[in-house]
Amino acid sequence: MKKLIAGAAIALMGLAGAAMAEEYPERPIMMMVSYGAGGATDFQARIVTMTAGNEDALGMPIAIINKPGAGGRVGWNWFATQADADGYTLAAYNVPHFIAQSIKGGVSYSADSFEPIANWGADPAVFVVGADSPFNSMADVVAYATENPGKLTFSGAGLFVGHHIAALQIEKAAGVKMAYIPTKGGGAAAMKAVIAGEVMGGINNLSDAYRAQEAGNVRILGVADLQRSDFLPDVPTMQEQGLEVDNSSVNFRGVMVPKGTPQEVIDKLAATVPAMFANDRVSKKMAAGGSPMHIMTRDEVKEMWAAREQTLKELLAGL
């Protein structure tokens, strides 16, 4: 209810005219999350913005508004076409999701429609198998897939999301054909398919897979990132196991504004937001929830977006 009232208030004040940079922000800010309440992105967005009202941060609270649907397309479409570019409307981004979607088309945004502010988290994709699976390493998986082309079933959360990118990269690196099974209902449904033995393996988020491994339900065979994760120091990366898979599928989460937002506002946000993410209370809560943090400044994110767009265009060209 609070959110709604805050949202309505913000919308009303938006009409009253643009207040400018010196005093920015002089009223509460709204942040759009394009996934449902309770999902990993929503959950993390709420944690990293909880200190926004502090004097050393923005001095104004940030209210989260959810606009879920169609794998994030609904929210980002709204953000690109209808959101006010006055600095009081922020959004959470998920890379590679929105970049991959814009390359595949059918949406009204691209990487150029948005201005990044800062990155708060990086959740790599991992390859998981059931606790009683015969596979003990990525080499076993590749060996089975080579002998039985197209027969190794593995689940992931939908198409053109990090999981799908990782799947494509693994197939390409190993030169094998496997059966990627996209699920409806996100990473949780994909994980259930692995635990229940409906599929032989799966791609999932490191944070969710880490929890499932702690509970003894799955084993993690490899991480699709450049370095090992602090949460899983014993699990080798794909590259260590001879598969040329880089960090293109890592799910980067951060904050952005629509193109056309005043430069002074962008500068102010870019200067304060990374420090806000680095707050002690924030990092404690994030670590407790098993959510890996990775703070990046505006310039670093800009570089990352450009690099992602390049690799994804090549990877998705054949599809």
Add this chain to the structure above:
Amino acid sequence: MDFIFYFGDVFSPLSFLLLLGGTIGGLILGATPGLSPTMAVALLIPFTFHLEAVQGLILLGAAYTSTVAGGAVSAILLKIPGAPANIATTLDGHKMAKQGQGAKALQLSFLASAVGGIFGVLLLIFLTPLLAQWALAFGPSHLFWLAILGVTVIGSLDSASVVKGLLSGCIGLWLATIGFDDIMGAQRFIFHPSLGGGINIIAALIGLFAIPQVLTMFAKGRRADGAEVIEVQKHSVLDATRELLRRPRALSIGTITGSIIGLIPGVGGQIAGLVAYDQTKKFSSEKEKFGKGHSEGVIAAEAANNAMVGPSLVPLLTLSIPGSPTAAVLLGGLLIHGIFPGSDLFDNHPDVAWTFINSMLVGQVLMCLFGLYVAGLAARVAQVPQSVMAAIVLALSAFGAYSVQSSMGDVYVMACLGIGMYFLERFGFSAAPLVLGLILGPIAEANFIQGGMIADATVGKASYFLSGGLNILLIAVVVASIAYSAWMELRSRRYTTKEEAQA
């Protein structure tokens, strides 16, 4: 018997206060159209930032239990189902309210909710490890057959004729295809940007049920009988309890169906109420009374949707897989305190786990008590003149549809569907089968395609969907359900021809 040991924690002053607050707040949120249990729990998450893990979960658990039951208030009095779980409640509940029995319908719904809810939580307490295996047994092929089983219900649900029921079910199935398809990535029937995410089920529910009713009220105009005031009959709680005890069949079918369906990840509460309603109708000796304000309909539907609460948490608490959207929100509430559901929860934080589960048990009782109190007051809604009532329902509908995703698009969708439904109703179609089609379509389709992909890579479609004990059992139930409907249809036809011959 761990859970008895931790019962004391529920009654510590702060915990009990939170439990009370969560229950009352949950009832109010649940009764507000558009605020589904999932939304209500999500709205409360920020408050738990400042609480201990146990206390935070007590608040969330209490809110979850009572929002599910609170949805019955708007379903019965305003014909706005607050969540898919309450669809079946509107069918008979609102008819009862129109006949002046609003108080009775509310009392029955809260009593049945409490019985179903307590049974569900007891299942969660005693049978969790066993139930977890069950929940995992349902793969894509089984969920597909389960959805087909739901489709067989469509023809007989709240319709004058089987053909009209099936036809509105088909409209629902078509509406369900609108939007981006998650599995194949295709765009279907997106002729307006606000349809990109598909038709939101809650906006659709509000439109299909509430708007035709508003239009009917407006259509009556300013005639004298438009201001007609329905007399509210007082109804004592004791009578309601007696009524409930006289309907053991509806109560037990509702409770058992709700518990079983609630367990299955991804299907859950959405169809528990409707399936229980239909089963009760099939086994009842007073079939013809259903849909006309029969108490069995309310009892079965509400017992089922609260019975589903406990079992729906089994996959989350044991396997760390949220089986329903609400469970996903609760997962967030656990993670924020650094607690991982699964074996870690029961081994290392038994105080959190058991206090949470106990609080849901106590919450059911509190919910029932407050619900019964509210029932007496709320039933007076029927005394509001119709013209005022129409305006209130319209305003609540627009607010409810908007609040789901803070999106004006959903309000347009609600209005369009509502206006369409107003005309369909004039031709004898009804909203319930349409909504069932809308809910079941995506479940059947996604699981068929997904199962098909797995089957193509492994054993082939035929053996994947048609072999295995659970598949065959479900197919048998589907066949039995169709045969039963066909038989009833034939029999009733024979009777009507006989009556016509006599007349």
